[in-house]
Amino acid sequence: MASPFAALAARLAISAEGALKRNLTLDRSVAIARSIWPQARVAPVGSFANGTSLHGSDIDLVVDTRGIYSRAGAGIWAQKMEDELIKNRITKPTTTAVHASARVPIVTYIDSKYLIGVDISFTTNGLTNTEYVRRELDERPYMRTMIILLKYWLKSRRYNKVYTGGLSSYGLALTVIGYFNVRKTVKARNCTVEDYHRWIEERDYQRLLVDYLAFWSCQWKLASTMLEPAEGAIYKKGTKGHCGKARNSLLCIADPTDPTNDVTNGTYKIFKLREAMKVLRNKLETVQQDVELDALENIFKKTGREWPEDDQSRQKFKGKSGKAKSKQIKMRKIRKPGMVGTAIRRVTFSAD
Template identity: 30%
Template sequence: MTPTEEESNLRMRVIQRIRDVILSLWPDVESVQVFGSFRTGLYLPTSDIDLVVMGTFKESPLHVLEKALIEHEIAIPSGIKVLDKASVPIIKVWDKESKIRVDISFNMRCAVNVANLIRSFKESFPVLPHLVLVLKQFLMQRDMNEVFTGGISSYSLILMTVNFLQLHPHLDAVLAKPGYLGVLLLEFLELYGQKFNYLRTGIRVADGGSYVCKKEKLEETRQGPSMLYIEDPLIPGNDIGRGSYGALLAKVAFRYAYSTLLAACSSFLSANLDCDKYSLLGRIIVVTDDVVMYREWIKETFPLTDESRVDPSSIGFCTDDPASDPGTDGGGGLGVGAVSPSPHSPTSSGLSSATSSRSSSTASTPPPLSSSPLSSSSPPPPPSVPRLISSASQLTARMTSSSGTQRYHGSNIFYVAPRLGVSRR
């Protein structure tokens, strides 16, 4: 799951090409900056790239840039989409040459501040990158990582992980033991899969981390219902997880992963199996064949040479800023076995994020991959995952777990899982 040097360099080449187009349109633009997972180093080979353009524009720049990217053959018409009605208007680009996805926004200054915040969290919790990378892959292969489909965003997942580490009662003791990353992963899945009360509790990472009463915070900020309340540490009153209306689907997935790994660990110990030969983590995370083939294609088609190597500072990265290093970061062993293809978990064909450079050799045709994510509607949930319903009628969701019965009244979106005791009254 850790990106290679070729993939990182290819990403920087993609940024460089898009940046050149932007500067050709608006030479006096204030800046073109990278933010998100690529800037912080918490990105997967299948992650997209986030760019923000700072400047003053006489007219809406979205469609102007869309036309220019097509004219410069950065993307084909079916591989670019303008979301001008979204709360944060963006251009979603599917790079024609590398098949890397890029999201471009304008004048979102808070996005850069988020990168600095994540940098401070990485310094405070060195285990953070390892946990986040595995959890991002876990959610992505289940189509639960996009907010516009009700999933949990990378930023929300990072804050959930930070809060988990902040409030861990015995973190120092756990870190002192062999296999501590595996233990922390299991505890994270147990917390958010079984114990955390999504309906009544909110998450706060400011001031050392704490839990907050969701009802009180929503009344205080006068916001609508929120299935996953995460207090924004940078913007008072903002709920980072407000769009994650499918958070309870993620809870089901976390609980599945926890029970699967726990049972697998017990079996491995009783059978005295070698974890170097048999993957435990592969029971919940799958690296599909098309991703492996695509990454091999990147390595062969865009080799890293002195001529193709991109200077990070030329695309807005500060070389003295650890948070700005786009190189491979984290992903070390989790103590529960390596990632490998496994029949125990649903798969996802997603694109491998890799990197773009125009090497001296002509790029061959990439191996078959799924169609562009911009030209298709959001995929349905896997068969094993309960579907979502939306109703204006009053609903009562009752979920019985080890912590007791939880109820929620309202007309929000709920997930339906009869085996969990969710009922309509």
């Protein structure tokens, strides 16, 4: 399925040099973590680990303390990790922060040598999630290309963060995996597995993306149903225990690695996102086979208003997105010797 879409994904993904810098950054971080917890499993998770990172992306690293995890303990470990990183000059005090009170305590910093951002968490969820996605993408590599293109599209519209109502990288991967598993399940009722693979091969990336966007923007009833990506099945919300109550305004995707977890619980801009998907689908349907890469990239990149100001569909789904702010500034309480009370350290992270 060689096409301009595959070439664009290669342009947007991390380069070989970028991957090398991130691996060297990982080596430095892993060495510090293992010096503190010799028996811990330390491994990269998320997009870099499964091969869907974009240029300028950070690294997510997990320290698995092998069964002794607790939220209170993880906050202490995060502080210890920060102290050792600064002590060993892996990072600087001005480019690091600890979020001990977060749902998952995390250390965020920028490697002072390679200028790569790193997030270190102390939980095991990311390891199993990454292994699942990597296995699925290795079996069907065309999904990796689609995810890279869709991540770039989401990022340019600031729909790539759950805390701003969008989709996380893991959530996006499950939408792609889930779509193809649903199609495989549906087609298997009327054809063989060989026929299904032939259906894939007969479509280039343009057709696959258009079909995917049609499913998510029009065909699937998001308000009343939920998706089980691993099964390739759609259930009524609440029947599988992932959605305890009717939540018509929220997307619901079950976590294949944790049946109790609704991955997209915070994606509250789903209907606005669906409208944007319709716009992208319409644009992709008109793309010619000999399209230039710059022109194709402009379709995925936001280059101004996508709807006229007087368009009723835009007004209907407008919401409060204008008030959401990107979390580029991290805050951390610090206490100095002899100080009464606490102060706030303001740390600003710049893109690499």
